[in-house]
Amino acid sequence: MWFRASLYGLLGIVTALLGVAAKPLIPPGLAGSIGAGSVGNILGILATSMLAVTTFSLATMVSAYGAASSTATPRAAKLLIEDTTAQGALATFIGAFLFSIVGLIALSAGIYGDSGRVLLLAATIGVIVLITVTLLRWIEQLSRFGRVAETINLVETATRRAMQHRARKPWLGGAPWRAPPEDAIAVESTQVGYIEYIDMAQLGQFSDEHDVDIHLEVLPGSFAVPGRPLARLSADLDDPATEAFRKAFVVGDSRTFENDPRYGLVVLTEIAVRALSPAVNDPGTAIDVIGTVVRLFAGWARGRASKEDEVEVSQSRVFVPALRESDMFEDVFPAIARDGAGMREIGIRLQKAFAALDDLGFVHFEDPIREQASAACQRALAAMDFEPDRAAVLAASRPRLVGDVLPARTRKPA
Template identity: 50%
Template sequence: MVARWKWFIVRMSKRPWFRASLFSLLGIGTALLALVLTPYIPDELPTKIGADAVDNILGIIASSMLAVTTFSLSITVSAYGSATSNVTPRATSLLVEDPTTQNALSTFIGSFIFSLVGIVSLSTGLYGAKGRVILFAVTLLVIVLIIYALLRWIDRLSGLGRVDETTAQVERAATKALCHRLQNPHLGGSPLPDDTGYQAVCQPVYPVKIGYIQHIDMPALAKLTAAETSRLYVMSLPGSFVDPSQPIAWVMAIEEECLDQLRAAFVIGDKRTYEHDPRFGLSVLAEIASRALSPGINDQGTAIDVIGRGVRVLSHLAHQAPESPVESTLSRIFVKQLKVDDVFDDLFTAIARDGASMIEVNIRLQKALACLSRLGDATVQAAAARHAGWALKRAEGALTLDEDKQRLRHIVAELWSHPSPDRYSLAHS
């Protein structure tokens, strides 16, 4: 886990205003660069390249970029609204953080500001003949950047806000968070003991805010547990909803005046984020499928697509890398591991409930669970079999046609015919 200030910088860099501000500053600096490089321009060069045309070029860039920026912002806002109504409001944050969209808008804004600064500087006579040459060369480079940004922006518009593209972004975010957690199952610390006997000799630490844990600053916690006798048992992972009535940690041999620093290491916000919370991405995928299965939309295809994406995300559970040795500075911090049953519940429970009356969704769900069972270890097999049994029971209670029930039972019997001590007997459920 990264330190809190690094995490804060990463979060800020994903906001639209951050890149727009950088590109704007770059545009101002580029426009004023000619004043610095003027002494290095040969005297005869301005008469050879026709730098007088830069006035008209900058005027065209200023007027066109203002219109393009306004038009692009309206399209972006419309795409956010479309994703909110057709996919889920929880996926909108990924669209806001989309780097292609931010780079395009920032390029347009930066080019507009560059042209304004250039026009103002030319009007005051700051550049002179040599300065116009440099400004002309830089303007040509800016035009190339604008063309590149426009081409990428046109390609991005074909998928911006669409259901399948937004779902793909959620899948990528969930996969990245899950793989990161599998590489650091205890956030770099030691496994949390199953026995809660440590609570009898430890002091509870309660949060002062109500909300979701977005980040845990493990380096800061390591400093608080520098003493050999100190211990810290973390009870809440990123994504957990916390309140002052439940402890977020239990501590031993940590000074009372350090507890405020410990609380500050747990970043609590109003909503969940994707970076360190793999369960949130899976919950959003399930929400997309549930919305697609609602009577008002009735889009079984999207639900089936989400099931396939969920299989790809959870397939990484079968490829867990060996856990790296615990650093000595983090060895006295104990963190619980992500539970396989929880991630299966986040994804499959809502889909099985809302798609219970649809035979095509039930068939795809059973095949997906069987696939995960074949790919995973005993823990994954047990979770997949459990959800397959529950999905079959829900389907038998919701399907109205006896032929559909018989067909589903036959498919389940074929998929789960191989005996295993960790599986339920689904064929006779």
């Protein structure tokens, strides 16, 4: 944000300097004919209004962050903070204020003559046009900024981007996982936190320099603690080499969306769980999240199926475990099925979601779908006492997925 605002301030300084240099090139009578003498008043109005708009925008953004944290989940507020439209609008308003101040200072210092004011007026008109466009976009953004639906869309976009990247590189550019030899040397983390990024290029270079095979034990999103191996190496190394190896793992205080597709799924689940809480009681949002998750899993299945035969392996001596679809399903469906177990609409929507995923025909989904569909159906039937609700959930379920989960007390005697 500071970079864009600095550009506007730099524009004001450059305009002042060009105004001095351009004096001989501009006809003396032009300034009066186009009203360039009023540019000082325009800059004063611009500076005052931009300061007010910036203050209002900051207050609105802080309010939106708080609303997203309370109505969705605090983990999603980071995406609002990083929203490029909001940052661009705020940077434009602050930058326009700086431009106006620099122009007013240059006018007060007498840097511009009548001819130089023409150039300042042209630059000011250009800034006003840019402010107008930015303000219109910002008004549209404010109508949905911080809303639950907009927050879900932001999380979905970030999760889809991470899933697409992982589908292209299921092993992060390394080789498919294989078990390390029994005498492999474990390299443990010296920090406590989440793995945010793994530098595969650095690991590949390290394996070549030290002639070792590297078997990763963690992925981005894993929690690293001393005593838990980051990887196992085929040969023992001295302390300086081991410390250099650890530098390929970036450890932070929290998980990130960029390289961790499962984190996006967890955040979506948190939004659904909060919506299903008695204090909120908003099953519609949970249904929206279920649809979003189905959309993401469908994209994952298409991406994995289309890339399985053309996966690039750039680091052949770095063996990486792939994301397990069963873990991804576990991140989402158990919590939603648990908190929505007594709601007919949630039970039906979950079973329809499992049927939709089953129709994709993705082989890696088969076992997780059966497991989660059966568990969700059992939860729903156990929590519902009204027989028509139980029958509706069973009617929406696919027998091949849920199996024989009908409780004995509801079965008719032979």
